[in-house]
Amino acid sequence: MAIIHRTADRAAQRVSGSNRRKRQTYFRVEESQVIFHHYFSLEFELATTLAGAIAMLPDLEAKCELSHHLHSAMLRARDMRARLRDFLVSDAERKVLPQWKNFVRHLMTAKDDVTLLGALYRVIRPAQYRAYSLHARYTLPVNDAPTKELLEFHLPALKRDIEWGTDYLKRKEEQGRVGDPVFDQQIREHLVALGGIFGVRPPADAPPIPEYPEWQYPAEMALEETFTIRSADRYTLPDWPEYEAIPTAYTHFTELPVIDIVGSIVYDGRKYDMPFDYYMEFIRQMWDEARHTMMGFERLKAFGVDPYSVPIPVGHYAVWTSLSLLHRLASLTQVGEACSFEPKRAWVAAAWKRNDPLSALEHEYDIVDERTHVTFGSRWIKHLMQITSEQRDVKTVVQDADWEFREKINELRKQKGEKWVEDLGQRFMGCGTNTSPVSLAPALDGIPNIIA
Numbered sequence: 316m317a318i319i320h321r322t323a324d325r326a327a328q329r330v331s332g333s334n335r336r337k338r339q340t341y342f343r344v345e346e347s348q349v350i351f352h353h354y355f356s357l358e359f360e361l362a363t364t365l366a367g368a369i370a371m372l373p374d375l376e377a378k379c380e381l382s383h384h385l386h387s388a389m390l391r392a393r394d395m396r397a398r399l400r401d402f403l404v405s406d407a408e409r410k411v412l413p414q415w416k417n418f419v420r421h422l423m424t425a426k427d428d429v430t431l432l433g434a435l436y437r438v439i440r441p442a443q444y445r446a447y448s449l450h451a452r453y454t455l456p457v458n459d460a461p462t463k464e465l466l467e468f469h470l471p472a473l474k475r476d477i478e479w480g481t482d483y484l485k486r487k488e489e490q491g492r493v494g495d496p497v498f499d500q501q502i503r504e505h506l507v508a509l510g511g512i513f514g515v516r517p518p519a520d521a522p523p524i525p526e527y528p529e530w531q532y533p534a535e536m537a538l539e540e541t542f543t544i545r546s547a548d549r550y551t552l553p554d555w556p557e558y559e560a561i562p563t564a565y566t567h568f569t570e571l572p573v574i575d576i577v578g579s580i581v582y583d584g585r586k587y588d589m590p591f592d593y594y595m596e597f598i599r600q601m602w603d604e605a606r607h608t609m610m611g612f613e614r615l616k617a618f619g620v621d622p623y624s625v626p627i628p629v630g631h632y633a634v635w636t637s638l639s640l641l642h643r644l645a646s647l648t649q650v651g652e653a654c655s656f657e658p659k660r661a662w663v664a665a666a667w668k669r670n671d672p673l674s675a676l677e678h679e680y681d682i683v684d685e686r687t688h689v690t691f692g693s694r695w696i697k698h699l700m701q702i703t704s705e706q707r708d709v710k711t712v713v714q715d716a717d718w719e720f721r722e723k724i725n726e727l728r729k730q731k732g733e734k735w736v737e738d739l740g741q742r743f744m745g746c747g748t749n750t751s752p753v754s755l756a757p758a759l760d761g762i763p764n765i766i767a
């Protein structure tokens with residue numbers, strides 16, 4: 316690898332008269348700064364874009380696993396950003412190198428989910444793994460120990476990510492979905508033309524790279540066919556066993572579309588040049604929602620309800636992503652999530668009383684996560700209102716957002732032949748006021764309609 320320098324320390328031999336030849340490899344500080352800038356740019360572009368791409372992956376497994384791995388990738392990006400600051404590059408998210416933006420746009424031209432994941436797991440992630448391993452091995456172990464330790468610390472999670480992706484693609488292949496080797500090759504050639512993951516010294520004879528268009532997440536979320544009912548909203552089915560924890564496990568499991576919705580929140584932050592912590596927090600929330608979905612999945616199965624045969628409210632994705640980013644954040648976090656604590660605490664208490672610890676713990680841990688989601692929401696709503704010079708106050712924004720969601724979901728229920736109302740009632744006056752079905756239990760259809 317041309318970028319790595321080697322020395323036999325001839326100066327020391329000359330001065331000391333010793334024959335001892337200490338061989339050493341190294342990167343210069345200036346090179347380290349440039350290389351880290353490339354690393355960060357690609358990691359950041361991938362994490363914040365692929366969050367939006369969760370909605371184009373039909374498989375529940377892929378949605379949940381990718382959310383988890385993107386969270387690990389973001390922890391890696393956070394540490395790289397801190398190291399970049401040591402090298403005097405601050406606010407790296409505002410200085411993303413344009414060639415990596417274009418590279419990820421190229422990746423997003425993949426024609427379907429398997430092609431996208433194929434290029435990610437056969438080309439990009441392994442190339443990152445090789446580059447980081449090499450860097451850790453060849454940099455000065457004492458002088459540049461923070462770099463070495465950072466890379467070594469994050470390599471195991473990247474390895475787990477690649478192992479999952481490889482295994483998943485193998486299983487897809489067994490089902491007859493092989494991805495696109497031509498696309499893999501195009502992405503590989505693009506990467507080589509940029510100088511690889513290090514991003515330096517691109518080959519002189521590399522062909523010119525086209526400018527790729529900005530990508531947009533889909534208007535409808537993809538969902539595997541195994542799920543038999545795609546609904547506008549949540550509703551219970553009469554053939555479920557009679558047990559108090561089943562509707563609450565169902566509510567939890569059907570946070571499934573919230574994974575995709577939070578992915579859209581991450582992706583749309585890019586349009587407003589949000590600070591790094593915005594992406595960090597919402598990628599964490601995306602993973603939390605994946606965990607909530609999995610917790611509900613496990614409970615439903617344990618109670619003998621097939622999670623694949625319950626109504627999945629894909630309408631939540633369609634409606635929430637049709638709202639502006641500000642209204643999406645306001646309705647989701649300040650109504651759906653903020654007002655869910657009271658009923659959830661009641662669920663926890665009832666579950667302990669019934670001697671059903673796993674149902675109690677399902678919601679106890681959920682509350683821990685949801686508290687942070689509400690905080691993330693209120694922090695970034697204020698920020699967004701400030702940078703867009705919003706004239707309304709927060710209370711009115713939340714009220715308008717809630718109303719818009721209710722109007723749209725009601726319309727969608729009507730279209731899909733689900734229960735809907737003539738009169739939407741009163742505008743939202745705050746949690747505990749019984750003024751929004753988004754936030755209160757029981758909701759319009761008689762089940763807890765807590766959203767996220």
Ligand SMILES: [Fe+2]
Binds near residue numbers: 570603607685766767
């Ligand atoms: Fe949740």
Ligand SMILES: [Fe+2]
Binds near residue numbers: 600767
């Ligand atoms: Fe949440």
